[in-house]
Amino acid sequence: MLSLVLSLLLVGNSWATPLVQDVRVTGRVTSAEDGQGIPGVNVVVKGTQSGTITDADGRYSLSAASDAVLIFSSIGFESQEVTVGGRSVIDVSMRASLSQLDEVVVTALGIEREEKSLGYAVGKVDGEAMRQVSQENILSSLAGRVAGVTINQTSGPGSSISVVIRGATSLTTDNQPLFVVDGVPMSNTLNNISERGDGNQIDYGNAISDISPDDIESINILKGPSAAALYGTRAGNGVVIITTKSGSRKKALGVSFSTSNVFEKATRLLDFHYKYANGNREGVFNEGSAYWGGPQLDVGNKAVQWNSPLDEQGNPIPTELKSYPNAMKDFMQTGVTSTNNIAVSGGGDNGDFRVSYSNMLHQGMIPGSDLFRNNLNTSVNFKLLNKLTLSTNVNLGRTHSNNRPSTGDRRANPLEAVYASSYVDYNQMKQIWVPGQEHIQQIRTEANDNPWFIAKGIRNGFVRDRIFGNVSLTYDFNDNFSVMVRHSLDQINETRETKIPFSYSRMLRGGYYLTDIASQETNSDVLATYKKRVGDFDLSVSAGGNIMHAQFSSSSVGTGGNRNNGLVIPGVYNVRNIPLDNISVSSTLNEKAIYSLYALASIGFKDQVYLDVTGRNDWSSTLPSSARSYFYPSASLSWLANYTFDLPQSVSLLKLRAGWAQVGNDTEPYSLYPSLATGNYNTINTVSVPASLLNPNLLPEQATSIEGGIDINLFNDRVRFGGTYYTVDNENQIFSVLLPQSSGYNSKLINAGLIRSRGWEFTLGGTPYQQNGWTWTVDLNWSTNKTTVEKLGGDLEFITFYEENGGGALTFVGEEIGNLYSRGYAYVRDKNSPYYQWPILSSAGEWIELDGRENMRHVGNFNPDFIMGMQTGVSFKRLRLNASFDWRKGGEFMSFTYRYGESDWKSQRQLDNLIPGGLYSADELAALLKSNPSAYIIPKAGNYPRVGGHTAETGGLPVDGDGHDGAFVPGVIQVAGQDTPDNFSDDVYEEHLGGPGTNVYPITNTFPWGFNEQVTFDASFIKLRELSLAYQIPDIGVFRNATFALYTRNIMLWTKADIGIDPERAFWANNGTQGNTKSQFRQGIERQNVMPWSVSYGFKLSFNL
């Protein structure tokens, strides 16, 4: 691939040589208003990438061809083009401009429009802005930059990134937008998780990350149906339009190069205490125990440990128990990401081209993990005939990894393994294998896998080849009429391979898994466009058609259900090495097509009022013949009121806009008629009846959106404000509702419901300060969204996103999507009782779990109240400092890392919350607890009170005459036989507050395991996502436009919960789909997704030749 680039480079140089006849041009750029020099003006030789910027005094100097044209541009000023014409001094006076207001954006179907003429809000991100700080995935760069767009990275680098625009509106999908790259719809889903071997769930990352950030010119986000109506079916969640770079038609050749290198280090860990060794009981050491409730560490206690030396008789010698609170930091290595790009572009009268090669190497912080990406991007535009233009854009990409860490779940998650023991120095386990037993037996403690073995021994590799691109022909019949035909392809071939060595605790004889996935989507389009200006009217009409065909297939072979019979020969990873009686195979094939016709018209009046009307009809293979065809229209209006009314000079723009749109949607293939699922019982083929009822009478879904907004621009772009209010009503959704299993089915597919989203988006930007060479710019965006379930089908009262531990994420009719619930517990409901709201305990002194939805407790919602982003930059002469913040306020998440961690008695938070009952007499204690029941007795989110401690000194209570590590649950006990549950009038309660008869257990046995409420936390956070300092280096010889930047990512992260878990990553990757949804991710809950917080430092160098 590289040789191809080089050869192109050489050829290019030989073209370019005769053109160079450089002269030195100097001059000064001044403001037309006050004659002051303007610093920071870009001076570029037109058609090339060579150029410079003016200094603090407005002066510049550069070399250019004697017949070259110089382009002078700067924010807030009108650009100017000046022909050199052999002059060596060129002074320029620039006028303040509305250049921002005339900005062109790419809208649906690749149609370029002036932004001011649009009746809806478009989110724009400049490719350059995103590249200032290098990210492994292009989507990471979008975080906080666009109002109404929520970006969540579900785990560490390489994991899936969720993009949700204007809140989740679909009950059944992952709510991801449609990505369109240069007109090619790209498949992208969050559902890339599979379990390969017990407890080894891997997120292979969403395929949109295959795009190289270096090739991106701009990203435009069409947020709602209004903007997206023309993309049809898949645009209901918005469209992210990515435009890649292309060459220039001017006769010049340019080479650009950039390199970016980031180093990432772990900083913040979980708040685990590292005070006690593993063990269930005070003073009793036990390597096999998951609890950190054993002897105190670092006080001279000795025990026989996994690495104890042997005496002469071969008996192990007890050694001191010490804590290793930095185990995770020691385990983590420095993550390194190096991104390099070289691009060659150029052109002639008849066309242009650009060829770009990008390479990314990533070594993860988790030892052994990596990610590599290679992209070759080619774009060619060529005028075949006078009126016929051929354009093609072809991208070849390979993304691969030798090892993706399993971070979404337990068991094969190296992060969990590091947090398994408090007393182990894992540095001593770097050598994975017991000497002489390589590939057969790992070095480990008695009960837990060696994290080095988990990280480096278990290997989850993949290779994903992706080809996408298109060929289009445009024929311009005349200035008014043109026809374009285009064929595009997006094809992915992916091979995933997992190798599990012998001695993995869940698969003692290892395992091997191989999966091949192929997906292909083709789109054939024809689009005719007619444009005409008639008097005050500007008219544009287009009509076209599209045939979309998509196919997905996968086949898989691997170790079967007998987990301890995975491989025959250790260390050999090959299908043939799987025992014949324990092979599992599967394959699947999906196919779907949509035929479409569409038309749009745009009418402008006096350049002040613009009306857009669109209509589209789809025919989908996934719907029954009778309902296959569905039509949906849209209309939007933009009114530039500042041209209509006589407003003060300071108002550069006052735009009012409004839009109404519908989008129809189909469903997944094979949703109509049942078909028996195939399977195997050992070597016998079997079939079974699927548990989901399908529906032969499905109708298309319909989303109706209304949005209105205002855009104001003051003082020639010094202040910009935008505000949008939108509503989206999603009706007739195709989703599955749960049935009781006794009906024979667990769900049925229905067409029903009304899901309503309402939201506000505001943007405020400008240049507060621009003087004396200093420029300070700020862009703020703020958005809020509420999505409620207004109606479900029939008598349905709620919809389930997922269920977990007697609670989960459910939404009842009338409630907001994202509500989180915990299982209920028995408590005193009689308001007149002195024990009102106290928990009623079992006779054994434990909380009583109450199941069923009427007992569930609402504990939060996983959506934030609002999100706010801020980008700000300060520039002085050649220096520029940029920062990007992201603030999310409100919302909750459930941490199952803490559920396990606290159940295992590891978290400091839980120790801190203990009420040290052993320090008080029984009477004092009861008085203390009763003095403030809401703090000491009544459970609340994040704390179910318990009284006791781990040792006598820390307030522990005696247990069994055998240690002082006891604790009890405060509350009341209902006296047996006195009552019936339906009638609380004659309740007799006995206090359970530490007096005689109190049920005391070892503290390790007192965790409220059944209640998610104990581990529900506030999800608010503020992140300083990016901070960069760039210096534009003056041209040196052939090196031009060179920039050197230093940057850091995530240098600041404040979370309200303050438990060492990033609320943004409150996602739980699952092998199967969840509840009523088709998503593999559970949102608002995480389990062992505990990559330590990290800080990255990087530098970037780029220049042109």
Place this chain on the structure above:
Amino acid sequence: MKKLMTIKKVSAFVLAFLLVSACDDKLTEMNINPNGVDLANANPNLLLPSVLAPVAQNYLDLGFGDMAGTMQHTQKNGWYGGHNHYDWGVRDWSNWYGILRTNKALEQRAIETESDFFRGIALTMKSFIFGNIADLWGDAPYTDALRGNEGGMQFEYPKFDPQETIYLGIIEDLKTAASLLASAEEGGVSASADLYFKGDPKGWQRFANSLLLRYYMRISEKRADVAKPGIEAVYNAGMYIKTPDQDATLDYTGGASDVWPSQYTSVDAFTRWQACQTLVDQLLSTNDPRISVWFDPVAVQWVADAGLATAEEDFIRADGDPLGVVSYTYLQFQEMRDTKFTRHFNPNDVSRNDDLYVGLPPGLTLPESYNGNPDPGQGTRNQHVSQLAPIYATAGSAGDILKARLISAAEISFILAEAALKGYSVGSAETHYNDAIRNSLTTWGKAADYATFITEPGVAFEGTVEQVITQKWVASWTAATEAWMDFRRTGYPALQAGPAAAQPVLPVRFPYGNDELNNNTENVNAAAGRLETTSYSGSVGANSQWSKPWIIQGTGKPW
């Protein structure tokens, strides 16, 4: 301008029309699922294993799992709330109804293909599964169940039928099944797909009739009018399971789809599983030869040593020689099975169980610490308590003793012995009882010990229901669900809940699960309302494991 628009509209319409008419069929065809099999063409042999395998596996999971804990065959020393303390939350029955869904398709295909054999199998399995549902939960959807595909509230949210209705329905279905199977011809049912009886209709006929005996006996206290003639009729016809080779079983082969459940998890999970002292006492008191088939001796036996200066030695001894450590791992002990490990204690200072076989007493507060365990971990080993025999840590291989047993010759013989004691005309109680003992010993490879064992005090026939049920409880190893049903009906064996049990008596049913509570609320609440709440039902209310279902209402049993 307007004209142009019109032309466009018309041409678009024409194009659309052509497109649709030409492509509609193609789009329809594209949406036919290539990954599945059309029910209309499905060979019943393909459906059969999808019913038989999971039924046996689920039944074993109960009988070897929490039911073995409830009935005090086993106890666990980690994650023991459900196993030892009856600390049960709600229980879904989705696995059972899920299998019934496929079983219904099997029945439909049997009717369509006019196969009496398949129909008999489907009816037998339907009865077995509904029997379990009624046994474990009580009232349950039956007449309106499994018809969600017909649509409408009645079938999508089925009402619960009384437990009695289900039992009587099962009995009718089993009679039909037995008569279909009696006349069914061999063939059609493939030997490889019939995981229980290898395509032998006689095997299925015996299975159906044996289930009849089980359910007649089940309702014998409440509906003696049905039970007595029923049992006598089956007995007189003589076509029921009489010898262990006729048992309804599923082999555990260690293949991808059937792996013995305790092997399926890690060594740690296996070592959580230990003998219960209640069963160990019973086995030791009668010199029962089956003890060595089911349990391992303790890895380290306590030795009383009154001269010891300390309460207990902080090391173990190998063949009497002191070692420098107080314990080895389970696997290390397994590797050194020929070595005799001991540890000394002073009986004046501490109390230890120094038997070779030691069980965990039921429902201990801290079972992990029992009998001086030096490694009280969360579900780790206890060298001073008996583990299950090592074979239960293996995946299983065809022909070994690891089988899921749905019903056995031993059980049938015990039923007939009990029936005889009740005065039913089914022959001699003693003969049936002796047959039952012999059948069970044969099952566990100890047939040779029968002659001695049957003469042991306590084993030799005494003519009491208590003795019959007690020996039946012993014989129900790995199938303890049936023992729980007997206990509930008769109160035998008179098991006591342990000190840390959530209530001081044994539970008598499963609480209805979240699946129904959340999605079929009205009907499940109506059913819960028909349960008899007891003073042990507590704050949970009617849907408690201590509320009595119809089958024991008014019987005064088991407590």
